[in-house]
Amino acid sequence: MLARIKQFLGMEAKPEEVASKQEVEKVAEEEKTRPRIGYIHLSGCTGDVMSLTENYDILAELLTDMVEIVYGQTLADVWEMPEMDLALVEGSVCLQDEHSIHELMEVREKAGLVVAFGSCAATGCFTRYSRGGQQAQPSHESFVPIADLIKVDCAIPGCPPSPEIIAKTVVAVINGDMDYLQPMMDLVGYTEACGCDLQKKVVNQSLCIGCGTCAMACQTRAITMTNGRPEVNCDRCVKCGICYIQCPRSWWPAERINKDLGL
Numbered sequence: 176m177l178a179r180i181k182q183f184l185g186m187e188a189k190p191e192e193v194a195s196k197q198e199v200e201k202v203a204e205e206e207k208t209r210p211r212i213g214y215i216h217l218s219g220c221t222g223d224v225m226s227l228t229e230n231y232d233i234l235a236e237l238l239t240d241m242v243e244i245v246y247g248q249t250l251a252d253v254w255e256m257p258e259m260d261l262a263l264v265e266g267s268v269c270l271q272d273e274h275s276i277h278e279l280m281e282v283r284e285k286a287g288l289v290v291a292f293g294s295c296a297a298t299g300c301f302t303r304y305s306r307g308g309q310q311a312q313p314s315h316e317s318f319v320p321i322a323d324l325i326k327v328d329c330a331i332p333g334c335p336p337s338p339e340i341i342a343k344t345v346v347a348v349i350n351g352d353m354d355y356l357q358p359m360m361d362l363v364g365y366t367e368a369c370g371c372d373l374q375k376k377v378v379n380q381s382l383c384i385g386c387g388t389c390a391m392a393c394q395t396r397a398i399t400m401t402n403g404r405p406e407v408n409c410d411r412c413v414k415c416g417i418c419y420i421q422c423p424r425s426w427w428p429a430e431r432i433n434k435d436l437g438l
């Protein structure tokens with residue numbers, strides 16, 4: 176897009192190729208319509224935004240041509256939170272940290288869409304085990320998913336979410352692809368995640384087909400398959416929720432999957 180603007184301004188074009196004032200204004204208008212995206216870092220490890228940057232093949236285009244990064248401690252040198260179309264919130268929120276709570280409230284006021292970005296924001300993940308008592312803030316003991324405090328529009332759980340799903344979600348937001356976003360909007364209510372969901376909601380309901388997807392998806396190797404059924408080692412479970420989300424018997428958006436596969 177920058178190249179097109181330069182061309183329209185005559186910076187790289189021959190005089191006869193210079194575009195009209197209307198064309199310049201049209202491109203400038205297009206430029207303005209890039210979604211303004213902010214990244215808000217609460218009690219997270221930065222792994223989710225690292226995963227975003229691992230979209231090596233499309234990252235440059237995504238960050239320069241398709242979106243405008245307007246806020247984010249690790250992505251932009253901006254101190255005041257501006258208005259945003261989309262806010263990616265990483266990390267859970269500490270109830271004893273007034274600054275984090277105010278920041279979260281401000282995000283809700285200033286962002287059109289708020290996304291719980293990664294499992295800490297979406298389900299609390301391993302911050303569910305925080306008990307406080309550590310220096311330099313021993314009183315910081317309670318961490319909750321952001322949907323416990325504000326209305327969240329969309330959740331991308333994962334510890335971290337895969338680079339591909341992050342990129343596809345951002346592109347779906349840009350294109351207004353509600354069909355793609357709907358399952359993530361439905362996941363907003365899934366804040367009490369646990370490996371035991373497999374037993375309670377899949378195995379106990381006679382839904383398990385023994386495919387092993389849950390074991391493959393678990394980042395902490397907490398799941399082993401025993402006699403064709405998942406067995407969760409609770410000592411290793413960090414409550415990210417990915418095993419249940421990835422399980423093909425928890426939900427299966429057949430129409431969308433067929434569309435993506437060209438069927």
Ligand code: SF4
Nearest residue numbers: 370393412413416418
């Ligand atoms: S069993 Fe593994 S994938 Fe499932 S919630 Fe626990 S840590 Fe996450």
Ligand code: SF4
Nearest residue numbers: 383384386387389422
């Ligand atoms: S992913 Fe679901 S269906 Fe497959 S083994 Fe695990 S619980 Fe069973």
